[in-house]
Amino acid sequence: MDVGIVSYGAYVPRYRIRPQEIGKVWGADGDAMGRGLYITQKSVPAPDEDVVTISVEAARNMLLRKPIDPECINALYVGSESHPYAVKPTGTIVAAAIEAVPDLTVADFEFACKAGTAAIQVCMGMVGAGLARYGVAIGADTSQGAPGDPLEYSASAGGAAYLIGTEDIIATINRTMSFTTDTPDFWRREGRSYPSHGGRFTGGPAYFKHVTSCANMLMEAMGTIPEDYDHAVFHQPNGKFPTRMAKMLGFSNGQVETGLLTPFIGNTYSGAVPLGLAAVLDIAKPGDRIFVIAYGSGAGSDGFDITVTDAMDSFDRDAAPKVRDLMERTKEIDYATYAKFRGKILMKEVSI
Amino acid sequence: MAAPRFWREAPSRYNLVATRCGNCGSVSFPPRSFCPKCHRKSVGRMERFRLAGKGSVYTYSVVHEVPSELDMQKPYVIAMIEMDEGAKLTAQVIDVDPKDVHIGMRVRATLRRLGDEGPDGIIHYGYKFVPILN
Numbered sequence A: 001m002d003v004g005i006v007s008y009g010a011y012v013p014r015y016r017i018r019p020q021e022i023g024k025v026w027g028a029d030g031d032a033m034g035r036g037l038y039i040t041q042k043s044v045p046a047p048d049e050d051v052v053t054i055s056v057e058a059a060r061n062m063l064l065r066k067p068i069d070p071e072c073i074n075a076l077y078v079g080s081e082s083h084p085y086a087v088k089p090t091g092t093i094v095a096a097a098i099e100a101v102p103d104l105t106v107a108d109f110e111f112a113c114k115a116g117t118a119a120i121q122v123c124m125g126m127v128g129a130g131l132a133r134y135g136v137a138i139g140a141d142t143s144q145g146a147p148g149d150p151l152e153y154s155a156s157a158g159g160a161a162y163l164i165g166t167e168d169i170i171a172t173i174n175r176t177m178s179f180t181t182d183t184p185d186f187w188r189r190e191g192r193s194y195p196s197h198g199g200r201f202t203g204g205p206a207y208f209k210h211v212t213s214c215a216n217m218l219m220e221a222m223g224t225i226p227e228d229y230d231h232a233v234f235h236q237p238n239g240k241f242p243t244r245m246a247k248m249l250g251f252s253n254g255q256v257e258t259g260l261l262t263p264f265i266g267n268t269y270s271g272a273v274p275l276g277l278a279a280v281l282d283i284a285k286p287g288d289r290i291f292v293i294a295y296g297s298g299a300g301s302d303g304f305d306i307t308v309t310d311a312m313d314s315f316d317r318d319a320a321p322k323v324r325d326l327m328e329r330t331k332e333i334d335y336a337t338y339a340k341f342r343g344k345i346l347m348k349e350v351s352i
Numbered sequence B: 001m002a003a004p005r006f007w008r009e010a011p012s013r014y015n016l017v018a019t020r021c022g023n024c025g026s027v028s029f030p031p032r033s034f035c036p037k038c039h040r041k042s043v044g045r046m047e048r049f050r051l052a053g054k055g056s057v058y059t060y061s062v063v064h065e066v067p068s069e070l071d072m073q074k075p076y077v078i079a080m081i082e083m084d085e086g087a088k089l090t091a092q093v094i095d096v097d098p099k100d101v102h103i104g105m106r107v108r109a110t111l112r113r114l115g116d117e118g119p120d121g122i123i124h125y126g127y128k129f130v131p132i133l134n
């Protein structure tokens, strides 16, 4: 029995800020920062947006493309590192907002930037074992970098939702594999507003080691080489890492460019790989093979080998906005507006 | 607003659940247990259903003097929306420059934060409207 993607939906908030504007405030060379990270702008959520609202918008877009009875959704997981509540699930609000309650199991996942792909894996298990007819897996974040920290140039907001099932699959997930170690490259303690990271340590022993190991494991298990894939999506904390990663593994720029969004929307953390894959599914043809490797600090990588099916031809992709549509619908803001939106200004009374 | 009351109203706030009168067909939002036109004739004949979420701006106002929890969003647009099914409701119109809002503008419902009960309180979510882009 094949398990795979039945539908998907994406959402990216419309506000954007450029690295030049951030650098200007902190006396840094924003141009050089943007070039170094290969980020031209990043998305910023409105003051009334959070992981709940982003997840709901993505899930509703997913259901617009495939209007199944929401009562057939028996599992829903939201992966994020910016859940609005420390205790009280994001997933229950999302499930109620798509009318999937009460006959389903719900949980919030957290594994830095790969909580969304972990949610896809659990949905595959639930659906494959016959415990759920459909599962919904969401990766979404509204991450923040400390003011002036290099992360402030990249940390952005967005998310995507996946309907996982066994019927009318538009893309079969042929295999998923993970590579996990205990690596303290990036963390945030309970109650702290901003994350901490190991600086240069986040590259070599963290991102590159895990993504490479997972990618090689998956290709070995599938008996494939990079040329066998039409598209590849790698986790993208900036524009530079995934581009270098692709080259190291033997993938071409052409294979990664459709799923490389960070240069235009920033690092959406748990939303990054789900959004990159959504951008690929927006244009994929039956028979296309997609290679996906997510990465989450702490640290681990989830890999997926995916084949687009003939059902894609009759799938209503145009029923919801494509990732490129969301990337073009923008409004640029200055640092003062950004600071206000993100709660970086100390107010007399804190609300919303 | 107290948590229990908000919780009871969640289906209409999240999903625009309305009622349609089985006698005259008129649509009420929020849901009602009897029709304001047919009164007794409608009792037991009120059908609950979900509004599709699309409508047009019937009238609107740009608000500059705002309650403190909306300070971050001022000035904002509050509008009376005429839903395609016929019901009218009041909501914020967002993701748009106030000067671009006009009567008749096509909008669709989305879920946003409406506010919270302070940093230790629950967060309220509900509908707001965004322009329908062509």
Ligand SMILES: [Zn+2]
Residues within 6 Å of the ligand: B021, B022, B023, B024, B025, B026, B035, B036, B037, B038, B039, B042
């Ligand atoms: Zn009536």
